[in-house]
Amino acid sequence: MDERIKAELLSIGTIDVEESLLPPPRTSTAGPGMGLQCIFFKSGSLRVRLEVTKDSPLTMVRKNNHVVIVRENQEIVEGIVEEVVAHCPDQVYITISERCIYNCQFCSVPKSKGKIKTRDEILTIVEKAKKNGKLKVISLTSGIAVSPDDEIDRVVDIVKALAPYGVPIGVAVHPGKDSSRKLKDAGVTEVKYSVETMDPDIFDRVCRGSKGHTLEFILESLREAVEVFGKNRVSSNIIIGLGETDDCVRKGVDYLAKMGVIAVLRPISISPLRKEELKTAVRPGPERLLKLTTMTREILEKYGLSPRESQTMCLACTGCDLTP
Numbered sequence: 001m002d003e004r005i006k007a008e009l010l011s012i013g014t015i016d017v018e019e020s021l022l023p024p025p026r027t028s029t030a031g032p033g034m035g036l037q038c039i040f041f042k043s044g045s046l047r048v049r050l051e052v053t054k055d056s057p058l059t060m061v062r063k064n065n066h067v068v069i070v071r072e073n074q075e076i077v078e079g080i081v082e083e084v085v086a087h088c089p090d091q092v093y094i095t096i097s098e099r100c101i102y103n104c105q106f107c108s109v110p111k112s113k114g115k116i117k118t119r120d121e122i123l124t125i126v127e128k129a130k131k132n133g134k135l136k137v138i139s140l141t142s143g144i145a146v147s148p149d150d151e152i153d154r155v156v157d158i159v160k161a162l163a164p165y166g167v168p169i170g171v172a173v174h175p176g177k178d179s180s181r182k183l184k185d186a187g188v189t190e191v192k193y194s195v196e197t198m199d200p201d202i203f204d205r206v207c208r209g210s211k212g213h214t215l216e217f218i219l220e221s222l223r224e225a226v227e228v229f230g231k232n233r234v235s236s237n238i239i240i241g242l243g244e245t246d247d248c249v250r251k252g253v254d255y256l257a258k259m260g261v262i263a264v265l266r267p268i269s270i271s272p273l274r275k276e277e278l279k280t281a282v283r284p285g286p287e288r289l290l291k292l293t294t295m296t297r298e299i300l301e302k303y304g305l306s307p308r309e310s311q312t313m314c315l316a317c318t319g320c321d322l323t324p
């Protein structure tokens with residue numbers, strides 16, 4: 001698979017999978033794609049994560065020892081289905097609070113009102129991965145059950161319990177007061193605080209009603225995070241498809257990179273729970289993804305940043321994005 005083919009697959013984002021290839025029923029409990037069944041496909045050095053659904057133009061079928069992805073009766077690419085450790089291949093990626101007091105329109109977590117995993121439940125998942133010889137990286141994410149500061153305390157407590165495993169730990173959360181210092185002291189390797197969009201008007205529209213949830217605070221927290229964690233250890237998602245212009249994305253990626261933050265350009269996933277609110281959202285086509293990724297690569301090089309250094313979370317996984 002080359003990046004052109006990956007961009008095409010990502011722009012569709014879904015696939016119909018032959019029954020015998022499907023891993024045991026498993027739905028994502030992390031991030032905006034929460035609640036959807038997914039499959040990881042790898043070909044050469046590239047990986048893509050696709051949502052499994054019957055009404056996709058793409059189909060995955062078995063061919064000898066491999067699988068192929070087919071579109072309109074034409075084979076596009078051959079590869080393998082990857083095994084998932086917990087949420088993604090090679091990482092134990094766990095959502096702590098499957099609920100959120102904020103209500104960003106692109107995210108299904110607030111709609112799910114799911115559970116809050118206890119420290120013991122998380123230790124059980126990690127211990128199982130260790131027993132199976134699959135514990136290389138731990139990544140944690142969380143909605144906000146009570147308040148951002150309370151959530152950071154919950155994450156810090158869990159990270160302290162996980163630190164003795166001695167593997168890199170990544171954390172993707174909403175920042176709180178002094179969150180970077182607290183997380184670093186607990187044993188976190190890398191953090192992600194997502195701006196989601198660098199267009200202030202879109203931010204206000206999609207995150208409206210979320211008191212205290214401001215772009216300014218996230219940017220300020222990202223600046224602090226780079227001071228605490230250092231270069232190549234801080235990232236931030238920018239969703240592509242909310243109505244932002246390419247120029248806005250370019251300026252946003254540049255602004256973040258200048259302060260030492262790597263932007264993760266994430267094609268929007270429109271959850272069935274959010275269809276009504278996201279009527280104007282459009283998943284980006286392959287050309288746009290390639291253009292924005294090339295642009296991001298150039299900007300990161302200009303500021304001496306490299307996603308290759310990342311050890312945890314999405315920059316290490318690469319399944320959902322056309323990572324530079």
Ligand code: SF4
Binds near residue numbers: 315319321
């Ligand atoms: S890229 Fe990120 S969200 Fe997507 S599967 Fe990998 S770790 Fe999960």
